[in-house]
Amino acid sequence: MFPPSPTIAIIGSGAVGGYYGARLAQHGHDVHFLLRTDYATVRDRGWIIRSRDGDFALHPAGDHAHASPATMPKVDLVVIALKATANDQFPALITPLLNDDTAILTLQNGLGNEEALANLFGPERILGGLAFTCINRTGPGEIHHMDYGLIRVGEFRGPSRSPRAAVIATLFNDSKIRCEVLDDLRYGRWEKLVWNIPFNGLGAALDLSTDRLLATETGVALVRQVMNEVIATAAAAGVELRPGTVEHQIGRTRTMGAYLSSMQIDRRTGRALEIEAIVGRPLAEARRLGVVTPAIAMINDLLTVVSMGR
Amino acid sequence: MFPPSPTIAIIGSGAVGGYYGARLAQHGHDVHFLLRTDYATVRDRGWIIRSRDGDFALHPAGDHAHASPATMPKVDLVVIALKATANDQFPALITPLLNDDTAILTLQNGLGNEEALANLFGPERILGGLAFTCINRTGPGEIHHMDYGLIRVGEFRGPSRSPRAAVIATLFNDSKIRCEVLDDLRYGRWEKLVWNIPFNGLGAALDLSTDRLLATETGVALVRQVMNEVIATAAAAGVELRPGTVEHQIGRTRTMGAYLSSMQIDRRTGRALEIEAIVGRPLAEARRLGVVTPAIAMINDLLTVVSMGR
Numbered sequence: 001m002f003p004p005s006p007t008i009a010i011i012g013s014g015a016v017g018g019y020y021g022a023r024l025a026q027h028g029h030d031v032h033f034l035l036r037t038d039y040a041t042v043r044d045r046g047w048i049i050r051s052r053d054g055d056f057a058l059h060p061a062g063d064h065a066h067a068s069p070a071t072m073p074k075v076d077l078v079v080i081a082l083k084a085t086a087n088d089q090f091p092a093l094i095t096p097l098l099n100d101d102t103a104i105l106t107l108q109n110g111l112g113n114e115e116a117l118a119n120l121f122g123p124e125r126i127l128g129g130l131a132f133t134c135i136n137r138t139g140p141g142e143i144h145h146m147d148y149g150l151i152r153v154g155e156f157r158g159p160s161r162s163p164r165a166a167v168i169a170t171l172f173n174d175s176k177i178r179c180e181v182l183d184d185l186r187y188g189r190w191e192k193l194v195w196n197i198p199f200n201g202l203g204a205a206l207d208l209s210t211d212r213l214l215a216t217e218t219g220v221a222l223v224r225q226v227m228n229e230v231i232a233t234a235a236a237a238g239v240e241l242r243p244g245t246v247e248h249q250i251g252r253t254r255t256m257g258a259y260l261s262s263m264q265i266d267r268r269t270g271r272a273l274e275i276e277a278i279v280g281r282p283l284a285e286a287r288r289l290g291v292v293t294p295a296i297a298m299i300n301d302l303l304t305v306v307s308m309g310r
Numbered sequence: 311m312f313p314p315s316p317t318i319a320i321i322g323s324g325a326v327g328g329y330y331g332a333r334l335a336q337h338g339h340d341v342h343f344l345l346r347t348d349y350a351t352v353r354d355r356g357w358i359i360r361s362r363d364g365d366f367a368l369h370p371a372g373d374h375a376h377a378s379p380a381t382m383p384k385v386d387l388v389v390i391a392l393k394a395t396a397n398d399q400f401p402a403l404i405t406p407l408l409n410d411d412t413a414i415l416t417l418q419n420g421l422g423n424e425e426a427l428a429n430l431f432g433p434e435r436i437l438g439g440l441a442f443t444c445i446n447r448t449g450p451g452e453i454h455h456m457d458y459g460l461i462r463v464g465e466f467r468g469p470s471r472s473p474r475a476a477v478i479a480t481l482f483n484d485s486k487i488r489c490e491v492l493d494d495l496r497y498g499r500w501e502k503l504v505w506n507i508p509f510n511g512l513g514a515a516l517d518l519s520t521d522r523l524l525a526t527e528t529g530v531a532l533v534r535q536v537m538n539e540v541i542a543t544a545a546a547a548g549v550e551l552r553p554g555t556v557e558h559q560i561g562r563t564r565t566m567g568a569y570l571s572s573m574q575i576d577r578r579t580g581r582a583l584e585i586e587a588i589v590g591r592p593l594a595e596a597r598r599l600g601v602v603t604p605a606i607a608m609i610n611d612l613l614t615v616v617s618m619g620r
Binding site for chain 1: 512515516517518522523525526528529532604608611612614615616618
């Protein structure tokens with residue numbers, strides 16, 4: 001039985017992990033943060049959060065801030081908010097935190113994160129989550145939560161809904177983080193890829209914000225082509241996205257203004273791009289299933305060129 | 311008979327037109343400049359040139375600087391160094407400068423400039439030139455000629471060599487501008503496109519310098535594919551580029567370091583991109599001739615998206 005108030009470890013306390021972890025801690029939960037850059041600041045000064053759902057400062061994390069998993073206790077729930085480019089660190093970072101019943105929730109982008117965790121730690125531990133949010137780190141220990149914030153979670157090993165997933169959703173919802181349990185985690189993953197592959201992929205490759213990508217007929221046609229290729233791949237993988245998904249996603253994006261995708265921001269700030277998780281694995285899945293996806297292949301190539309050889 | 315020391319009008323006195331015109335004036339030729347941004351500066355103070363072939367300052371241009379073709383005399387030679395995106399201004403800018411025998415030499419990039427001029431002013435007037443150079447404007451009336459400088463010229467209406475082309479080549483060569491007469495202007499145009507389409511096109515679309523484009527296997531493969539598509543299109547158009555062109559161009563580019571193509575610089579500085587001349591017209595030619603060029607088509611689409619909707 002998953003405890004209603006689990007002890008929690010946040011692995012990867014960047015903007016997303018830091019924000020969600022700080023919200024949980026603010027609402028009385030026992031949250032341990034694994035940090036790198038901001039370790040000393042958060043230990044000594046805590047978090048400073050500006051949020052559209054209310055600003056707050058969190059007391060110094062003290063012994064709840066960690067520079068290494070070696071100092072962290074075993075916990076009931078591990079929340080992973082690492083860049084997917086750091087997945088090779090899963091064994092070293094996660095193994096020390098696990099007791100027999102520890103659940104692992106990955107909030108990472110793209111395909112393959114749950115699979116990698118399941119292979120290492122057993123599928124029964126794993127939940128996936130999709131974070132729909134716009135959060136930036138603005139300084140050491142300082143985070144700006146600008147918009148959205150919804151998390152959708154589900155069990156990796158179906159069915160997606162479970163008592164444990166419901167407890168986790170309640171945990172977030174009681175901590176000012178809207179959270180829903182998905183009917184189908186794979187549906188959620190593919191639906192998010194319909195947006196992520198064109199807007200993260202082309203946004204980072206061309207260094208264009210979403211409004212620029214949609215400002216020309218050519219751009220809209222290209223985005224549509226990519227989305228249709230993702231939808232065809234999802235269908236071949238057994239996930240039928242609902243009709244109208246393309247126009248719904250494009251319409252929704254038009255309301256976002258000059259939005260810079262996370263991958264475009266990563267390019268601008270010289271950080272690693274999550275190409276493999278967001279584009280490479282979906283492309284490999286398309287090839288495995290015999291789906292022709294020239295636009296996704298092109299994006300994968302362009303991102304490879306953009307990301308390497310600095 | 312083309313005069314050995316013609317009167318000259320430079321139409322489009324940006325970095326390239328300004329540099330070449332100032333070199334010709336420095337060597338005693340009668341050069342009129344049509345200017346826009348730098349008109350008053352050049353009129354009152356002249357040109358200040360830093361060049362790997364020797365720095366010099368040119369006396370104030372005075373009545374040889376013009377803000378409009380209305381104040382310019384008819385000349386023997388019109389040299390066009392406008393952006394190809396300004397070709398709709400040909401009639402207004404050039405017509406007032408023509409006497410019966412005026413020759414028109416376009417140093418612009420890409421395909422279609424000679425054709426546009428020939429349609430307006432008659433093919434017998436037109437010469438084309440390829441400028442291999444690296445020249446930037448560094449301030450009002452200030453130009454930095456960093457490297458290269460060679461011009462290759464030829465008659466638009468074959469044969470490419472003519473007494474007039476020889477006189478123009480001598481004119482440049484006597485003014486510290488290396489100049490060769492081409493055996494075949496069309497060969498020169500297509501050979502230059504083999505470099506320009508991948509490096510200007512991908513460089514501007516992805517905002518990557520030439521070394522970054524060549525830093526990955528994927529990038530090299532993409533550049534090669536584009537070059538091969540250009541070569542196939544040239545062949546279909548009757549221009550057989552010499553074997554080894556692809557590897558020669560790639561090898562030559564590797565020696566250039568972190569080179570920013572003119573189109574990449576235009577993107578960074580918010581100026582119009584010469585998409586139509588450098589990519590669009592070659593692509594249209596490929597389609598007309600039934601050559602399959604998916605990589606060129608992709609570049610054309612990406613540049614369209616990048617250039618519009620600011």
